[in-house]
Amino acid sequence: MRSDDPLAGVPLLDEAAVAPDSRWIFSAGFNTGPDLGDTGRVDAELADLRRLSDAGARVALLSHQGSSRDGTAIELDHVARYLSRRLGRPVGYHPGAVGGSALRAAGLMRAGDIVLFGNTRLLPGEEDGDLALARQLARLGDQVAVGGFSKAHRAHASNCGLLRHLPGHAADSLVREIRFLAPWAGRPPGGFSAAVLGGSKPEKTLIGLRHFSRAYDLVIPGGVVLNTVLRALGHGIGRSALGSRPDACARAAEAVLAAEGGATLHVPGTVLVVRAGERRAFPVRVTDGVPADCAIVDFVIRPWAVDLLRGAARAVVAGPPSLCRDGHTEASYTVLSALEGGNGSALLLGGDTVRELPWSGLSSTGGGSALEFLSENTCAVLDELRANRLTTAHRTGGARPSLYPPTDRSTE
Structure with a gap:
């Protein structure tokens, strides 16, 4: 044991x-x-x-x-x-x-x-x-x-x-x-819990999505995790990034979607996309599909999920949910605003997360290592x-x- x-x-x-x-x-x-x-x-x-x-x-x-x-x-x-x-x-x-x-x-x-x-x-x-x-x-x-x-x-x-x-x-x-990180490992002790996943590394899906969908109450996928989930749901994602292990991540997302019980998985109604060679983002309804020459760079978090984030007793953010380094900050800043205005405890994981997001609370520069430790x-x-x-x-x-x-x- x-x-x-x-x-x-x-x-x-x-x-x-x-x-x-x-x-x-x-x-x-x-x-x-x-x-x-x-x-x-x-x-x-x-x-x-x-x-x-x-x-x-x-x-x-x-x-x-x-x-x-x-x-x-x-x-x-x-x-x-x-x-x-x-x-x-x-x-x-x-x-x-x-x-x-x-x-x-x-x-x-x-x-x-x-x-x-x-x-x-x-x-x-x-x-x-x-x-x-x-x-x-x-x-x-x-x-x-x-x-x-x-x-x-x-x-x-x-x-x-x-x-x-x-x-x-x-x-x-x-x-x-x-x-x-030890007090954050495993299933939260009580109260509503939320996890936000972003970035491009496959461990955010292979470890993070699997763990938090079982152990937490709400999961908000962003970045490559969101692209993978949308694709698994049958939505067109155009030329959106799928990371370095797309097949393994697709299988993991499909397993999470097929599992009964577990966390509520947030799927946005609107994503923000850019065309190849352009920088200006424009909104697209998820149900309409992302045009073939466009890539998802951001998304709009539904109001009910923002309210749940604000009221969460514990929240983990692993990876920037949107491409902040390119100026696309809608989802990321919505998350930070909700957590900063809430009464719970929040933790940011990963070097990119800590560098890109303006956060003064708890953080760890370990990304995949922190996810693995929190899970296992x-x-x-x-x-x-x-x-x-x-x-x-x-x-x-x-x-x-x-x-x-x-x-x-x-x-x-």
């Missing part, structure tokens, strides 16, 4: 002995561009990095930016420079993370050194959780500290894969997010850390079998 404490059985970094000259791999989730527009995920790891360095550990940092699947993966030298400024000590940068050059760079590190190695998303097999790649990465150190809550749901080689080869510990950034009271990396504590693989040199097929928890 699952413990009520999501951190039960998870080894914690703040309880680990850090010996001088010990070799650590720190698996982070910095994921910030060269403009350093949002450094929250970097700043969250500073205290642990300083503690390891001050204790004389040699710290090999692994992190990512973008994805090799869509060509957005880039080098991370800008992060190393930012870390040097914030930590007040040099942080080296080595553009590769595997192979002889990376091993030589790790071997040259001295007590207290921190070196950020190349973007793990540039490595073939990283996003597939390739255990052979994880074995190569594991040669950079003897123990693993896992931070980066935003990637805690991803069974990637530099995340869960490392834990099948080396002993691991949960970094403070991971622990803080889990403890913060655990996530992939916590399960791996618990199993890692029990295994003797790190003493025998063998790797444990994967807990999950790589595609199960490695969605974009």
